[in-house]
Amino acid sequence: MVFGVVTAALAADNAFVGHWALTIPGGGAGWLGVEEKEGALKGSLLWGGGSVVPVNAVKVDGDKLIVTRLHESRTKDATGKTIRKVTTETITGTLAGDTLSLTTQRTREDGTAEGKPASFKGKRIPPVPPAPDLGKVRFGEPIRLFNGQDLTGWKVMGNEPSGWKAQDGILVNDAPQEPGKHKSYANIRTEREFEDFNLTLEFRVPKDGNSGVYLRGIYEVQVADSYGRKPDSHGVGGLYSRITPTENPAKAPGEWQQFDITLVDRHLTVILNGKKIIDNQPVLGCTGGALWSDQFRPGPLYLQGDHTSVNYRNLVLRPVVK
Secondary structure: OOOOEOOHHHHHOOOOOEEEEEEOOOOOEEEEEEEEEOOEEEEEEEEOEEEEEEOOEEEEEOOEEEEEEEEEEEEEOOOOOEEEEEEEEEEEEEEEOOEEEEEEEEEOOOOOEEEEEEEEEEEEOOOOOOOOOHHHOOEOOOEEOOOOOOOOOEEEOOOOOOOEEEEOOEEEEOOOOEOOEOOOOOOEEEOOOEOOEEEEEEEEOOOOOEEEEEEOOOEEEEEEOOOOOOOOOOOOOOEOOOEOOOOOOOOOOOOOEEEEEEEEOOEEEEEEOOEEEEEEEEOOOOOOOOOOOOOOOOEOOEEOOOOOOEEEEEEEEEEEOO
16 A cells, blocks of 8 residues: 655644544444654545555645545456456545544546545544553443343344344344355344443354444454454454454354453453453444444444354343443
8 A cells, every 4th residue: 555645744733643433425434544653644444334444645735634545446348358447536624623524536547537526524533541440340230131032122223134033042143145145134233222331242153154243333343253263353353453362262163152342441352262362452443334433422232144144142241330
């Protein structure tokens, strides 16, 4: 990736440096990070789903922030020849207090506009506070989120078909797939919403299974078949695309595994199968698939069901008592 460069003096005084919670066109959640290092501005972006990724360039022009990223696609013509297409997306923002007013516009390689510009907003995220002393945090009475008998306290999200049901004390997502074609299924969320908490649960994934546990509806702790693989932020126990676990104590697919997850003051601790793999680490922003980008809003626990079948049981939450 190539990053735009500004003078060290400009970057040092740059009001755009920081982290921004975005509400992208269409109402989805996004995130923008702008940092200065040795006179260079660098940027990273989350746009709805997927991962936090570097942008191609960041610069300041007068009172405007200009972020550039390239989009490449490849198709085949009638003769089978591969056609490469690159469009340039330019995101332009102006700042008023802690609010960014932004527009995004794509242009083709010949310089012509692709579609119309779209407007959206960003809100500055305050710096993450120091790591809390978890030994001094008080947790309330345990709340059993799943009664083992039915889906009381849960609701299906979106319009995709639901594979969720209660069966033999297990919260089951039955999401059969056809060879060569992915079929989407619904996610599910608690009706109740929470602030900070400790959460324990068990999960079971099939071979190549993929799900996720969304804390407050915005932070995905990955659930996946990662048996025998190197630790990865996209692997089991990682905060998706943001925090890589220190080790991978995953069990084989088909075996029950245990999470003990604590979220306090925008810091995350994850214990997988008795091993602490994320230790009170700062969370800089939402992850792909978040319901919104506001990190200070209470939210539900939501479970990802749109990828593959997965099982959960013994979901117990203890809220922080302030």
